[in-house]
Amino acid sequence: MTLYSLPIWSIDLIGSTLMIVYSFLCLHIVRKLRNRDRNNVIWTYLLLVCIGLSCFAISRSAGHILKQVLVISGHGSVWAPIQPFSGAINTLTFVFVGAVTLFFERIWKIYRQILKDKQTLQSTRDELLYLNQNLESLITERTEELARSEHNYRRIFEVSRDMIVVTSRSGSILNINPAGYQILGYDRSEASFVGKPIAGFLASETDWQVVKASIEDKGFVSNVEIELLHRDQRYIHSLLSGSLDSGPSGHEPMIHFLIKDIENRRLIEEQIAQADKLASIGQLSAGIAHEINNPLGIILGYTQLLIRDEKQNSERLQDLKTIEKQVRNCKTIVEDLLNFSRTSPAREDLIRIDEAIEDVLKFVQQHADLDRIEIRKKYDPRAPEMLLDEKKIKQVFMNLIMNAKHAIGDTGVLSLSTRYHIAERQIEISIADNGYGIEKKNLSRIFDPFFTTKTTGEGTGLGLSVSYGIIKNHGGEILVESRAGKGSTFTILLPVMASSREVSDVRFHSHSR
């Protein structure tokens, strides 16, 4: 088969020339890339590939061109010894290119690792640079922040109304806030609790054992009711919470306690319970009194009818009079119960409190021996006239003064005082004695009907109950403060009313509660 050789020659010559040109263009471009970043291994790799290809292009193309020129010029025999040499060079060059190419994956991995390390180094360098440039201001800022934090926590510690105590694990006090000293009744300047065991300020050793066991077991103790021992030996009901703080390494563990004084809350709860109890008793008493009052009236009426028809000095007449007397006593008790239950409406008389007290005092002085009792009076002249049921209010004063006289015995001090609280529009009446006082266990029962510590026949146990009912009926409060052996103080708080409507309003609110 005969074919034209021109296409082969021409493509061979042009192709060989283009190969040389493009291989060098590639080399040129890749050199530019490498010059841009001489540390980039990928560009170095591509440079090696292009060098190999350029060598290959020169070797092969030069060989081909030379061959064609020699053949065309009729010197084909000259090419024969050159051909093996040219072929060997060609082989070597593209083996070189192939060998370099095989390393692409490894080179790429190295490149990525370098890039990653470079970025890490760069970010670390930037961070270091920033820290270096701003170290001083950062330290200052951090120090200020710490100072602020310390100040804030210190303020919490200092101004807290609850006791905050830091102790060692064994319970030895390391720090205690001012409220702690105050709650325990000590002055911070005169006593230091640092180093003392916290157990010494608890009323019961058992309380401390419970707290300690819980902290050792669970690491904390939460809202445990304990009693603190006040400086004056009284107990203060408190809620204690605490937790174990392991602290920074190398430091002894500490226990942080927060102790809340709940004594006032407990007293208020007791007062509420007392008021509820008295209200319930009052309702019961009112019911009974109403039911008994009518039969007593009938008995009294019929007894009086029988007395009218009976002969004088007869034995029967004496018996009937005894019945009449006892029925009247019963009616008095019923009336007292009704007063306690606050069901009978109060009359309105315009009176001065100090005058009412004086009237009662005079009456008592006439009928009882008060000669050896020192009577101290302190009436507030600003106290205005008040709309009160004079008879009942005087009954209250009578009860309280007689109780005081009974508590004092033969000699002692009876203090009577009034004080007008203008802002609250309230009169405070205080009747105090230095008698034998009321035992703590009886304090919650003194307003209960029929409760008395007097011997049988000396009192019915209705005096304070009636007084309580009357004062409540006037919208007021009656309070007692007493310490056994030291005396008692009864304080009556009465609102100053301008009209009967205000009294009714106050009474209504009082009942609502």
Add this chain to the structure above:
Amino acid sequence: MRTWRSTIGWTVFLTVFFGTQPALATQGHGGIEGVYAHQFAHLFFLFAMGSLIYWLRDRGLVRDPGWRMIQYSALFFILWNVDTLLVHALDDQFELIEVQRIGLWKIRLTDAFDHNAVKLVYYIAKLDHLLCVPALVFLYVGLRRLLDRDRPESSAGVPS
């Protein structure tokens, strides 16, 4: 003991240097051996280009226009290698084709099978520059695109 060892040493030395036959240690490389070496080199080059395409695709580099062009370049080099393997096989390795010059502008092809298709395949396959030149052109375009990318932080043309 030492004398006995010395005797053995001298015996080995004299046997190696004076008791040898005509040298057979160096193998001759005449004949077609060079053609085989050349063909293996083409196969090696083909394999290297194939692995390059594999890694470029595996690493996702072909999403970048520059590396994609380099991938095409490798593909054309593979085709070129196949082409030259064929030409060398027909021409030099198995000597199935014989080329005779008839004057300046013509050639006569004779093949062992006496089949025109073989001659035509050989004739077309001889135009191998139609494959290797585009391979270099694609390589050039690819490098050019890598250069044009003005992203020093990803100067290797890594797709972001």
